[in-house]
Amino acid sequence: MNTVLKQANFQIPEDLLNQLRETVGKGELSRFVSGALKRELQRLRQLTAIDETFGAWKGGEHPELAAGVDRFVRNVRKSTRGKRADASGCR
Numbered sequence: 001m002n003t004v005l006k007q008a009n010f011q012i013p014e015d016l017l018n019q020l021r022e023t024v025g026k027g028e029l030s031r032f033v034s035g036a037l038k039r040e041l042q043r044l045r046q047l048t049a050i051d052e053t054f055g056a057w058k059g060g061e062h063p064e065l066a067a068g069v070d071r072f073v074r075n076v077r078k079s080t081r082g083k084r085a086d087a088s089g090c091r
Contacts, residue, residue: 020032020033
């Protein structure tokens with residue numbers, strides 16, 4: 001997959017630029033900054049999604065979780081243990 005590259009001009013503090021140049025090889029600046037921006041944008045999208053969906057899960061709508069998520073997961077795993085063993089023997 002070929003990615004079209006575009007040049008972007010922006011300003012950053014001189015000390016940050018110096019640290020970047022000291023840390024990252026000369027030919028790697030664009031790749032490094034692109035990766036850092038990609039990760040930060042993903043983090044911001046996740047925070048936005050968390051903020052937008054906060055409160056969507058109503059405890060009263062899920063009584064099976066009243067005793068705790070750990071217990072619910074353990075019970076689900078117990079109920080499927082035998083089924084998994086039977087299914088694996090069919091292969």
